[in-house]
Amino acid sequence: MMTSNSSPSTWCYLSCLHTAMFLVLSTTFHTPILVSCSKIDIRNYNEHCASIVPESTPHDVPESTTIPFAAEQGGYFLGGEDILNHPNSSLNHYPSSNRRELFIHTHSVYSTVAADVYKVEASLILQTSDMAFYMYDDTSPRGPLSFEVEGFWSTSTGKLCMVGSGSTSSEEGKHHVLPALLKLDGVRDSSTIRTLVGGTLESLSTAGDSGYFKPISLLMIPQNHYEYTEVGKPLDHVCTGGIAVPKSSSLSLKLSTPICNAFSRWDTVYKLEYSSGCNSTSSCNPFGEGAGYSPQIMSLKVIQCLEDKRSLRFLIEFPNSSYADYYSPFTPNTTLVAEGSWDVNKNQLCVVGCRIFNSANSLKKSHIEDCSVRLSFRFPAVWSIGNTSGTVGHIWSHKRENDPGYFNTIMFRSYANAVVGIPGSKYEYTVVDKARKSCTEKQPRKSKGKRHPDANSNDMNFDMVVRNFKRRRVGWGHSEPIAVGDQIVRRNRYVMSSSSRAAYSPVEGKTNHSIPLKISYSMSFPLNDQSTYVEVLSEGIYDAETGKLCMVGCRYLDSNNRTSDNDSMDCNILINVQFPPVDSNDYIQGTIESTGEKNDPLHFEPLSFYAVSYYRQHSKESIWRMDLEIIMSLISNTLVCVFVGYQILYVKKHPAVFPFISLIMLAVLALGCVIPLMLNFEALFEPRDRLTTFFRRSGGWVEANEVIVRVIMMVAFLLQFRLLQLVWSARSADVKQKAFLAAEMRTLYLCLPLYISGGLIAVYVNWRGNTVDEGTGYTYSSTYQGSLWVDLRSYGGLVLDGFLFPQILLNIFHNSAENALSRFFYLGNTFVRLLPHAYDLYRAHFYVEDFDGSYMYADPGGDYFSTAWDVIIPLVTLLFAAVVYLQQRFGGRCFMPKRLKKPEGYEKVPVASDQA
Numbered sequence: 001m002m003t004s005n006s007s008p009s010t011w012c013y014l015s016c017l018h019t020a021m022f023l024v025l026s027t028t029f030h031t032p033i034l035v036s037c038s039k040i041d042i043r044n045y046n047e048h049c050a051s052i053v054p055e056s057t058p059h060d061v062p063e064s065t066t067i068p069f070a071a072e073q074g075g076y077f078l079g080g081e082d083i084l085n086h087p088n089s090s091l092n093h094y095p096s097s098n099r100r101e102l103f104i105h106t107h108s109v110y111s112t113v114a115a116d117v118y119k120v121e122a123s124l125i126l127q128t129s130d131m132a133f134y135m136y137d138d139t140s141p142r143g144p145l146s147f148e149v150e151g152f153w154s155t156s157t158g159k160l161c162m163v164g165s166g167s168t169s170s171e172e173g174k175h176h177v178l179p180a181l182l183k184l185d186g187v188r189d190s191s192t193i194r195t196l197v198g199g200t201l202e203s204l205s206t207a208g209d210s211g212y213f214k215p216i217s218l219l220m221i222p223q224n225h226y227e228y229t230e231v232g233k234p235l236d237h238v239c240t241g242g243i244a245v246p247k248s249s250s251l252s253l254k255l256s257t258p259i260c261n262a263f264s265r266w267d268t269v270y271k272l273e274y275s276s277g278c279n280s281t282s283s284c285n286p287f288g289e290g291a292g293y294s295p296q297i298m299s300l301k302v303i304q305c306l307e308d309k310r311s312l313r314f315l316i317e318f319p320n321s322s323y324a325d326y327y328s329p330f331t332p333n334t335t336l337v338a339e340g341s342w343d344v345n346k347n348q349l350c351v352v353g354c355r356i357f358n359s360a361n362s363l364k365k366s367h368i369e370d371c372s373v374r375l376s377f378r379f380p381a382v383w384s385i386g387n388t389s390g391t392v393g394h395i396w397s398h399k400r401e402n403d404p405g406y407f408n409t410i411m412f413r414s415y416a417n418a419v420v421g422i423p424g425s426k427y428e429y430t431v432v433d434k435a436r437k438s439c440t441e442k443q444p445r446k447s448k449g450k451r452h453p454d455a456n457s458n459d460m461n462f463d464m465v466v467r468n469f470k471r472r473r474v475g476w477g478h479s480e481p482i483a484v485g486d487q488i489v490r491r492n493r494y495v496m497s498s499s500s501r502a503a504y505s506p507v508e509g510k511t512n513h514s515i516p517l518k519i520s521y522s523m524s525f526p527l528n529d530q531s532t533y534v535e536v537l538s539e540g541i542y543d544a545e546t547g548k549l550c551m552v553g554c555r556y557l558d559s560n561n562r563t564s565d566n567d568s569m570d571c572n573i574l575i576n577v578q579f580p581p582v583d584s585n586d587y588i589q590g591t592i593e594s595t596g597e598k599n600d601p602l603h604f605e606p607l608s609f610y611a612v613s614y615y616r617q618h619s620k621e622s623i624w625r626m627d628l629e630i631i632m633s634l635i636s637n638t639l640v641c642v643f644v645g646y647q648i649l650y651v652k653k654h655p656a657v658f659p660f661i662s663l664i665m666l667a668v669l670a671l672g673c674v675i676p677l678m679l680n681f682e683a684l685f686e687p688r689d690r691l692t693t694f695f696r697r698s699g700g701w702v703e704a705n706e707v708i709v710r711v712i713m714m715v716a717f718l719l720q721f722r723l724l725q726l727v728w729s730a731r732s733a734d735v736k737q738k739a740f741l742a743a744e745m746r747t748l749y750l751c752l753p754l755y756i757s758g759g760l761i762a763v764y765v766n767w768r769g770n771t772v773d774e775g776t777g778y779t780y781s782s783t784y785q786g787s788l789w790v791d792l793r794s795y796g797g798l799v800l801d802g803f804l805f806p807q808i809l810l811n812i813f814h815n816s817a818e819n820a821l822s823r824f825f826y827l828g829n830t831f832v833r834l835l836p837h838a839y840d841l842y843r844a845h846f847y848v849e850d851f852d853g854s855y856m857y858a859d860p861g862g863d864y865f866s867t868a869w870d871v872i873i874p875l876v877t878l879l880f881a882a883v884v885y886l887q888q889r890f891g892g893r894c895f896m897p898k899r900l901k902k903p904e905g906y907e908k909v910p911v912a913s914d915q916a
Contacts, residue, residue: 057112160185162181464477
């Protein structure tokens with residue numbers, strides 16, 4: 001029952017304001033959301049909540065010191081399938097493996113006449129991970145579901161009871177209101193590691209009603225006024241029992257280095273390494289046999305981080321997966337609630353973890369009983385080929401060996417060799433001497449005046465296409481340096497400093513190219529097919545004068561189930577890489593060979609690879625190239641507008657030529673303008689890719705002029721369409737339209753089969769290219785349909801290159817010598833069609849081939865571009881222009897034998913004189 005002092009107008013205004021802001025944000029990210037902005041009716045509060053928290057009269061002024069939740073309070077829920085997705089939909093994006101998260105946004109809190117009771121107004125938002133994944137898909141399920149609720153909270157009992165409603169719509173679009181009851185327990189104004197908030201969201205409708213839904217259980221980790229009760233004790237006592245590591249083996253955490261950056265990143269995922277004799281028994285699993293699997297990875301999710309106290313709170317999850325997946329479900333029984341603090345005496349983060357116990361079908365009664373799990377995180381001071389992780393540590397049990405819940409120590413290391421924001425690590429080489437001996441043979445000659453990439457630059461990173469000994473493509477690979485000299489390569493923005501250049505160059509920013517450098521690499525590539533990838537860590541020598549990189553590689557025998565033993569590596573791999581000069585357009589090329597015996601089960605056939613040498617210099621050249629191509633596009637489209645505009649004026653001045661202009665030719669020219677417009681219209685609203693974002697540094701020149709190019713192309717299309725309309729209207733009004741129509745139909749009957757035959761040939765060539773040898777080179781078409789569309793677009797460009805072909809046929813059938821087309825029109829358009837092919841020859845010679853699709857002019861996907869085509873197409877196009885010139889001067893059949901030059905029956909006849 002609403003009291004007179006409850007300020008309903010104030011509440012509705014705040015609620016509507018919050019909902020409007022949420023709608024704006026959701027619309028910005030293309031995430032549909034359905035909420036209700038009506039005043040919440042709590043007349044049924046006493047009926048459902050009086051026994052939990054009795055209603056009390058609130059004061060008029062909102063509270064600012066006592067609130068139940070933090071500003072961004074998150075949590076998890078179980079259930080909700082019947083309101084978050086269409087149960088009968090054929091596209092069900094709500095699998096049981098989906099992550100289900102909730103968020104509570106508190107709008108206002110009012111104190112009441114009861115000392116320990118507060119009135120609370122809030123929004124409860126439910127969402128699943130696939131809502132973010134499918135946010136740009138029109139067929140995706142609806143967005144987050146919001147409930148506007150209000151009720152009362154008792155600080156003494158920790159209970160919160162609220163009523164309200166949300167709204168949703170059926171598959172047919174019918175709107176449904178969802179009256180709801182929210183009950184939470186454990187809501188305190190302070191919390192510790194053992195505090196959890198559980199509850200339910202229940203429907204106030206009866207089963208069978210449109211607004212009914214099954215109960216949803218909720219779980220939250222509170223953040224308000226948290227007390228570090230476990231690591232607040234002396235850390236020597238907290239971290240006892242683990243593996244003793246010398247302090248000098250780990251990097252110190254200086255006061256100027258933020259600890260939050262090291263653990264708050266998105267890629268804080270770690271690979272677990274069990275002892276060699278460990279199996280799936282309870283003595284090796286942190287969660288015992290009840291987990292049902294032995295975790296291979298663990299991930300951290302930071303709840304809070306206090307930089308001044310060097311303390312953090314985590315959720316540590318152990319998913320049933322061998323790789324990190326944001327969309328994996330939240331599983332409380334294999335999750336730890338943890339808190340940690342930095343120990344300056346041991347240079348490590350000491351962490352206490354607590355297990356969550358809950359019912360399999362509900363999160364409401366989840367609780368914490370066991371806080372005996374300990375973790376230690378440290379940053380190694382020395383890296384080697386057997387240890388290339390920025391963060392390592394171990395997990396152990398604080399219990400005795402015979403106690404229930406005890407497990408053996410588990411090692412872990414950061415995923416994908418990630419470098420964290422702790423500077424000072426050094427690299428120690430162990431197999432470089434073996435590489436040095438293997439690299440003495442077949443050294444390339446040193447070329448004067450040729451400059452190869454600097455070992456410290458990003459030019460040493462490359463993606464590669466891997467082929468087997470039969471020259472068939474096996475798959476894609478990736479390579480990047482780990483260390484140059486003894487310095488770890490900078491990987492991300494969290495590395496605070498780097499002195500790698502000063503280590504081997506007297507002048508900052510310049511490497512001494514006369515001295516070969518020791519270098520360490522991480523390479524991942526498929527051995528036999530795209531489903532079997534291996535990670536190879538290698539060490540070797542790089543000679544910057546020749547661009548030669550020779551390395552010995554090592555791979556773990558079982559990368560998915562690594563143990564803490566360092567002898568499980570195969571180091572019989574020889575890798576050779578040849579970097580081209582930075583001013584060339586050549587590819588990076590290399591080989592990967594197994595040096596072991598052929599009867600060794602670890603032996604594999606030799607592999608070769610090549611990669612685009614997209615150096616920093618090429619990036620600058622690409623920016624210049626894109627600017628040049630934009631200018632050329634502007635000029636070409638402007639010229640088209642001028643040529644077509646001139647032809648319109650020409651036909652208006654000479655209306656007798658209307659019947660002798662090919663409608664098919666004009667239709668081809670019009671389609672040549674409208675199709676690129678249709679393809680590029682959606683691109684105006686799509687997010688930019690990585691390369692385009694990089695090029696935006698030129699002050700928005702690229703984006704602004706792309707729009708200008710499309711505007712001018714639109715003008716060209718309108719002029720082409722206007723010319724087509726004028727010719728069509730003149731044909732319809734002409735008394736001899738049947739004769740002219742017959743000639744046009746003959747042209748169509750000859751052109752159409754040729755166009756269709758050419759299209760079928762393009763489809764056949766594409767099909768053969770996808771089925772016979774899909775590994776002949778780079779391709780960015782992940783599906784057959786994608787590459788087919790590109791080939792059909794290219795064929796359409798070829799048809800447009802021969803736009804004069806229908807006009808030549810019409811002139812033959814008319815046998816006319818009329819100057820139907822102005823020379824300015826057909827020669828100008830021929831020049832516009834020749835220019836891209838001439839530029840492509842220039843581009844292939846002076847620029848590195850671009851595989852990122854940043855072409856602004858002469859796009860390979862819009863025509864046939866190669867050395868052969870760039871010669872053949874211009875020659876044929878010039879031939880067509882010459883034929884039209886001769887036809888308009890000497891007659892449509894001037895180049896044909898005399899016996900085929902017979903006049904048509906609908907040739908022009910003299911007009912009778914008025915004086916006759």
